[in-house]
Amino acid sequence: MTNIDDIINGIDTLKPIPPVAAQIMALAEDENSPTSDIADLIIHDPSITASLLKICNSAYFGLSRKVESVRDAITLLGLDQIVELVLLNGTAENFRDEPDGYGLGEGELWHHAVLSAHVAKVLAGNHGLANKKHLIFTAALLKDIGKVIMGRFVAFSYEKINILVHSKGYSFNEAEKEIIGMNHEELGAQVGKKWRFGDKLIYIIRNHHMADETCRNDPETALVYLADIVCMMIGFGTSLDGLAYRFYGEVLDRMNLTEKDLQNVIFDTDEHRQKIEKLLNLV
């Protein structure tokens, strides 16, 4: 078994999230904070202005006039869009490289993170959690942050994990836990603690594969979980771990989702995918 401290120390190799993105995450968790607070944060942070304006003026958004200030950008594109761009910009660095071990190509983990975040956000709107959409977006975006560090250790133990998964019926995260002593959700939660994420965000990251029975009642975690499995089913951003995670039908039942709804979610996800791939070239 690998020394857990070695794994935890790996957290320091991650690139820190810019303060403005971290502050937005903190505000997003508090339902009562007015959206104007978030807007103020973004407007008054010079470090992100240049990249924001560059993205907003790109052909992707097709705006009829040039965006010259962040305030302009918020008026033209809406605060939600700008918040997402800031979050994407702040987290991209860590996900871009190819994580060893999971067999993912360069950028695949990042694409998966962004697509599932987008899907989770849309689902949040459809399931009456629109007021928490930034939190859910962030949670889905960062849920696999543990994989970035974990990959190296998975690479060393892949053969053993593979045997457990394919012969003994373990799910990939259970096998990680058994062989390495820790899985990517737990490690993600540790990253969250170190980076001082809010409690709810850490909770969702820790439980995004729903291993713990109590969290299956939590609507926010359920949305992130659903977005994740839909991306897996499409085959997007999965690799050696494949679809080797557990499916909990009761989570979908509790959200009143039928098979037809699931198919609709898959359909919409694929439509988002085409749009998002264009956006990712900008961030």
Add this chain to the structure above:
Amino acid sequence: MRNACEHGYLFGKRTPFDWEDPDLFKFLMYRPILAIRCRIYTLIYSGCQKNVLVLKRFFLQLYTRLCRTSVFQKIIMESGIKNSFKDHQMQDVNLSRRPISVMTAVNFCELKISQNPNETLVAFSIGSGMVVSIYDPVTKAGGVLNFVLPESLTMLPEKAERHPYMFADTGLSALLEALLDSGAKTENIKVVIAGGAQIMDQNAEFNIGLKNHQAVTAFFINTNLSIAHEDIGGISRRMLSLDIGSGCNVIQTLGRGEVQV
């Protein structure tokens, strides 16, 4: 694996190592970008003549796995791997002189038809969706469809119209029609299907992978065509390629090896 890692370390410093070491091969397969960044291709020149076959296999797999990423294409262009490989060692040992084929990715919900013998159609990352490959060895025409959902009738009609290749029913008839249009005959064609994986413990109601498979099977029964090979179900991601020149299909199941049909 640890052994391989030491190799990898040495490799970074360009120290000679054993190409036939299966551990090393595996190690590099999971880190193709690293392999290229370490300028693997310089080794082609450095006297490992006897291992050219191993190398050829390695590069083809590497290429198949990564040719869709723009980063990789850029590295390939910059490093000149393709050229040095093709011109130098390949001709010496009189291997196939056909250039490394053009890879065309068949993304989700796409249908690609080809008659170019140097082209290989590849569907990467198949999850619960399915990929159907149809090939006619007489006319040397082939097509690959990558769809994710079993039935268009469950959707609003305008959605189905917008993305016909997303569904088994509309996609498959389009694939067959396109091939027959190109001159293929139903009695000649070879059908290979892959995909339909499912998340663990996925109950029947939500098991889209299983439903996709049923939809494909039903379609081919209705059209009186038989499926030559199928690789379906399970929990692994797959990749399927169709080489138009030879009609050969390769199905790779990540973490579990590959099958050639």
